[in-house]
Amino acid sequence: MRSIVRVTERVVETPSTVTLRFPFVAPAAPGQFVMIWIPGDDELPMSLSYTVGGSKGVTVKAMGDTSRRVQSIRAGDAVGIRGPYGNRFDMAPRRILVVGGGSGSAVLAPAAEAAVADGARVTAALGATQAPELLFRGRFDAMGAQVEVATDDGSEGTHGFVTTVAERLLGTEPFDAVWTCGPEVMMQKVAVAAASAKVPVYCSVERHMKCALGMCDACALGPYHVCVDGPVFPAERLLPLAEFAHAHRDPSGRRVPFGGH
Amino acid sequence: MRSIVRVTERVVETPSTVTLRFPFVAPAAPGQFVMIWIPGDDELPMSLSYTVGGSKGVTVKAMGDTSRRVQSIRAGDAVGIRGPYGNRFDMAPRRILVVGGGSGSAVLAPAAEAAVADGARVTAALGATQAPELLFRGRFDAMGAQVEVATDDGSEGTHGFVTTVAERLLGTEPFDAVWTCGPEVMMQKVAVAAASAKVPVYCSVERHMKCALGMCDACALGPYHVCVDGPVFPAERLLPLAEFAHAHRDPSGRRVPFGGH
Amino acid sequence: MSSLVADLAVRVGSLALRNPFLLASGIWGESGDSLAGAWAAGAGGVITKSIGSLPRAGYPNPTIEEYSTWGLLNAMGLPNPGMDEYPREISAARSHGALVIGSVFGSDAEEFARLARRIAETGVVAVELNLSCPHAEGYGTEVGSDPKDVEAIVRAVVGSVSVPVIAKITPNTSDAPALAVAAENGGAAAVSAINTLRALAIDTTLHRPVLAHGLGGLSGPAIKPVGLACVWQIYERVRIPVIGVGGISTAEDALEYIMAGARAVEVGTVIAHQGIGVFSRLVDGLSHRLDELGYASVSQAVGLAHGAGR
Amino acid sequence: MSSLVADLAVRVGSLALRNPFLLASGIWGESGDSLAGAWAAGAGGVITKSIGSLPRAGYPNPTIEEYSTWGLLNAMGLPNPGMDEYPREISAARSHGALVIGSVFGSDAEEFARLARRIAETGVVAVELNLSCPHAEGYGTEVGSDPKDVEAIVRAVVGSVSVPVIAKITPNTSDAPALAVAAENGGAAAVSAINTLRALAIDTTLHRPVLAHGLGGLSGPAIKPVGLACVWQIYERVRIPVIGVGGISTAEDALEYIMAGARAVEVGTVIAHQGIGVFSRLVDGLSHRLDELGYASVSQAVGLAHGAGR
Ligand SMILES: Cc1cc2nc3c(=O)[nH]c(=O)nc-3n(C[C@H](O)[C@H](O)[C@H](O)COP(=O)(O)OP(=O)(O)OC[C@H]3O[C@@H](n4cnc5c(N)ncnc54)[C@H](O)[C@@H]3O)c2cc1C
Ligand SMILES: Cc1cc2nc3c(=O)[nH]c(=O)nc-3n(C[C@H](O)[C@H](O)[C@H](O)COP(=O)(O)OP(=O)(O)OC[C@H]3O[C@@H](n4cnc5c(N)ncnc54)[C@H](O)[C@@H]3O)c2cc1C
Ligand SMILES: Cc1cc2nc3c(=O)[nH]c(=O)nc-3n(C[C@H](O)[C@H](O)[C@H](O)COP(=O)(O)O)c2cc1C
Numbered sequence A, B: 001m002r003s004i005v006r007v008t009e010r011v012v013e014t015p016s017t018v019t020l021r022f023p024f025v026a027p028a029a030p031g032q033f034v035m036i037w038i039p040g041d042d043e044l045p046m047s048l049s050y051t052v053g054g055s056k057g058v059t060v061k062a063m064g065d066t067s068r069r070v071q072s073i074r075a076g077d078a079v080g081i082r083g084p085y086g087n088r089f090d091m092a093p094r095r096i097l098v099v100g101g102g103s104g105s106a107v108l109a110p111a112a113e114a115a116v117a118d119g120a121r122v123t124a125a126l127g128a129t130q131a132p133e134l135l136f137r138g139r140f141d142a143m144g145a146q147v148e149v150a151t152d153d154g155s156e157g158t159h160g161f162v163t164t165v166a167e168r169l170l171g172t173e174p175f176d177a178v179w180t181c182g183p184e185v186m187m188q189k190v191a192v193a194a195a196s197a198k199v200p201v202y203c204s205v206e207r208h209m210k211c212a213l214g215m216c217d218a219c220a221l222g223p224y225h226v227c228v229d230g231p232v233f234p235a236e237r238l239l240p241l242a243e244f245a246h247a248h249r250d251p252s253g254r255r256v257p258f259g260g261h
Numbered sequence C, D: 001m002s003s004l005v006a007d008l009a010v011r012v013g014s015l016a017l018r019n020p021f022l023l024a025s026g027i028w029g030e031s032g033d034s035l036a037g038a039w040a041a042g043a044g045g046v047i048t049k050s051i052g053s054l055p056r057a058g059y060p061n062p063t064i065e066e067y068s069t070w071g072l073l074n075a076m077g078l079p080n081p082g083m084d085e086y087p088r089e090i091s092a093a094r095s096h097g098a099l100v101i102g103s104v105f106g107s108d109a110e111e112f113a114r115l116a117r118r119i120a121e122t123g124v125v126a127v128e129l130n131l132s133c134p135h136a137e138g139y140g141t142e143v144g145s146d147p148k149d150v151e152a153i154v155r156a157v158v159g160s161v162s163v164p165v166i167a168k169i170t171p172n173t174s175d176a177p178a179l180a181v182a183a184e185n186g187g188a189a190a191v192s193a194i195n196t197l198r199a200l201a202i203d204t205t206l207h208r209p210v211l212a213h214g215l216g217g218l219s220g221p222a223i224k225p226v227g228l229a230c231v232w233q234i235y236e237r238v239r240i241p242v243i244g245v246g247g248i249s250t251a252e253d254a255l256e257y258i259m260a261g262a263r264a265v266e267v268g269t270v271i272a273h274q275g276i277g278v279f280s281r282l283v284d285g286l287s288h289r290l291d292e293l294g295y296a297s298v299s300q301a302v303g304l305a306h307g308a309g310r
């Protein structure tokens, strides 16, 4: 189940984001994640940012110490991969709005590519602190998506939150579905906006993970286990949960409120 | 691997021989055996005397205490069955002489039936202490085999050993193969007679068995393990062995010379 | 489904369970919602994650390694939110009607007693003592391998709480029954066996243990034969009820434990393979099997394999 | 096959083996022809069935129960022809060139010493002491669970024979390394671990244990993680070489044991699944894998997983 693979390529995507590519033949679908083991260090859940064929990839944003150490992996280094785990984005919708914040594009880009390949039309609302941090902007352009951006510092696109862009787009176009990944308060806002436009929203959420097998309870989110019931959830399942956008659990299982995003 | 089945039928075949039929769906071929567990008592290797379809059977001759207890099993009793194990009679020969002594017909009858169904012609030389002990005589008749018998007391057929009958038949007809099962000194005589007639001989042999998996060494016979390399052996493999027709091993692994037969 | 006649309700001492299938400690046991989910899925009772005095993050990942479907190696390292925070999870589970058994781990009799007292205040119906985690320094097997320690810990806990106390025995010992006898002498209402077997996996490419902690504990089908032997031997030595744990994935497995002497069973690893829906399959499967064999209740089958004169 | 470069020859103390794969005791070990067959199939050495003072028939059948391909339960009951008869089997094996290690079991130090002396006279290159069979009353684990007994038995044997003495340690204990240390103190040249795990199977239709003896020992893939943990822990506590046993069915499994600290390994149950041809597959597989990983010899890999600073 666990494969030891050597990283074939390391791509710096943005100042804070790095993609690692590696051979991994198990079939995978956009939305699914792997557990990536950095020998002697840790093992982390990471969405597959490349899901097609024998060369898969993950795209890591520098957050705390661990993700920084993941970023320091070089081509040729050995890592352990198990998975893919979790569910996938449903490819039925034909007119899709993707809303990504932070490293959210890591999972949204391959999903949007698959949808476009399947004949869907995709509009992407991408948010970042500043223009160079816009992740996979080129990938969205290349797949033929209509791209709108927001930056916290106004260095490109809308000055402010990507949620503002999303709200605007939802008011102007008839989408079948919204796919979103980013901080939970962001996803919550998107979900509320889409609800009034009666568009179903699917959120890819993160929780601390250990087993990834739906057993250890580390990733509990209300009645769900993100590792097997998710990571993709229809927003209407998340919105009623006291924890969604408010708290997660640390590795000990304690509830910890989310800081600002 | 182990099935608990209820015996459906108990047939007294001869004064000393009983057949037990039971449901057992695993495919089996003539020559193969099962380990039959009499709960609370013992587990013994027994050739399948009925190999076709979902109702299999074994035919047990009263020898020592254990086989007598096996014979006391009634319809409705539960027994454990694992297997089938071991190899099978090769069905290629078209003109076959079967030579059975004692309970040997238990394995030879289903093999001969299969050969006949396959278009072969079968001659059967059956030996017993006395006429009523001739096992499966009716079965050989029914399949259209030419049957010749020998009895120790002369109550039917040739007065004396079945080997005498076999030697005579080998001198008169061009057989492709001899299949034999019975006491080893008998099989040895058959093999020697057939060698001069240049007919290949296949012997079904017995050794004490425990695992039936080729592991525990209980059934060692020279370099072979009867449970996986046999129970059917070409005679030329057996004749060179110091043990064949001379000695077997008791449950402790000690060599014990065969008594008279 | 045909109408089921066999009675699945069991009593483990004074503890009445609607069926013998308990959620094992450490599986779906960190959050109250998950405990409630296991109860809703049909468990006869749910055992919490083992809770200690202070929050523990557990070991770094990798914390698990899978062997096909026959085994699972883990070294979680007893992660838990600590006894100050955890009661709210029990309240949440109980507010959904779940029958909760609280599991605790400590480093000595005094800590066990203190934790048991606190968890008992939350309304759990029993307390299980983790005397058997095979890979946590200073806890589990390290305090549960000597009968004298087991007796002292159990006695201290029994003196501190009014609910039944269940001692969870380690299989990593030469004499599990002696530990069970010690628990009985200490006043335990029941013993449960087994916890995981001390085990290890090595990655040969990286020439290092796979789990961050190195040693871990083996669970799943591979340990069922070992758990059965422990329950069998314990049943012959104690009068208190025995709860069977280890490698149960079918009703037939559970019935093996019951016939070996278990009055109830706990299930863990199978949930990783079959999901929480396994509880209703186990319940239905056991009903059908008991019907088929002609037993009117689980109780009729308890320890039955010991009666078979050979 | 590509040309193999890795050196598979190993030394276990003074014992030189052409490769690290030994036939485990109790498998293909009752007859000299079978021992010779395992040698001809490529084993690095062959260990006899454990031999006692008198002939023993062993337990009645059923003596084994299979679990798919991941495990095997047995209670053979130490059948053996006794020390008066058995030397002829060793002679037969040796006449085919086989490197034979003699295994013996006794009920006390004196019996072990007497048996070891007699088997040593047959030309075996080493003696393995079965201190670990989990299901024979008065033998095996029953005499091998207390470090004091182990040390006394090993010391008595070492004083009686001039060939290396290997102590086979039980995993059915809370502290296998303590037993290994005791063996080392007694003068053992090596320790081997593990024997089977005490285990049980019950047939629910018949409500009785499947094996005639009731309790048995679990072997096969299921016990590999447990054997690895034992070898790992023993390696950290003794200076004498360790021989790994338990659940090896591939070269990769063997390399896990080697990296955990084993200088040689024994293989048993896999022969029931793959036949005796498994020896050449293991030999080829290990050569290829060592080549692939860049090790020139088995020795370079021994204990390597302990070096990985975490
Ligand atoms: C399903 C899923 C998909 C994800 N996909 C991506 C992705 O594509 N790109 C990306 O950059 N990040 C992704 N993450 C988040 C990632 O796993 C880490 O949580 C994130 O990198 C934060 O790490 P850190 O450096 O802040 O950890 P630290 O602040 O150093 O965290 C402290 C400790 O917690 C551990 N830890 C933190 N988060 C997790 C976690 N979720 N599970 C297990 N251990 C954790 C760390 O390893 C460390 O031991 C995903 C998370 C999940 C659950
Ligand atoms: C492959 C094979 C096929 C066989 N097929 C038949 C058959 O079709 N019909 C038939 O009547 N007999 C068959 N046998 C012989 C049968 O297994 C017994 O050996 C035989 O019934 C003698 O039993 P007994 O009553 O003499 O045992 P006892 O004299 O009571 O024997 C003493 C002990 O040895 C055990 N024992 C004896 N022989 C064996 C054995 N071979 N393996 C394991 N345990 C043994 C007994 O159970 C008992 O424990 C076959 C044997 C083998 C190896
Ligand atoms: C991931 C995991 C975590 C566990 N945590 C605990 C625990 O906290 N306390 C405890 O007593 N047992 C714990 N166990 C042991 C189980 O409760 C159970 O005894 C063991 O896994 C055997 O049962 P199974 O084969 O059904 O899983 C844990 C087991 C696993 C697999």
Ligand SMILES: Cc1cc2nc3c(=O)[nH]c(=O)nc-3n(C[C@H](O)[C@H](O)[C@H](O)COP(=O)(O)O)c2cc1C
Residues within 6 Å of the ligand: B215, B216, D024, D025, D026, D027, D049, D050, D072, D074, D076, D078, D103, D129, D130, D133, D168, D194, D195, D196, D219, D220, D221, D223, D245, D246, D247, D248, D266, D267, D268, D269, D270
């Ligand atoms: C059928 C069988 C018989 C065994 N007999 C012995 C024995 O006589 N002496 C001994 O020391 N170990 C004996 N063992 C234990 C093995 O030598 C070995 O330690 C154990 O089976 C684990 O290895 P494996 O998983 O490769 O089989 C026996 C094992 C089996 C399966």
Ligand code: FES
Residues within 6 Å of the ligand: A208, A209, A210, A211, A212, A213, A214, A215, A216, A217, A218, A219, A220, A225, A226, A227, A228
């Ligand atoms: S990570 Fe263990 S249940 Fe999800």
Ligand code: FES
Residues within 6 Å of the ligand: B208, B209, B210, B211, B212, B213, B214, B215, B216, B217, B218, B219, B220, B225, B226, B227, B228
């Ligand atoms: S019966 Fe065990 S090897 Fe044949």
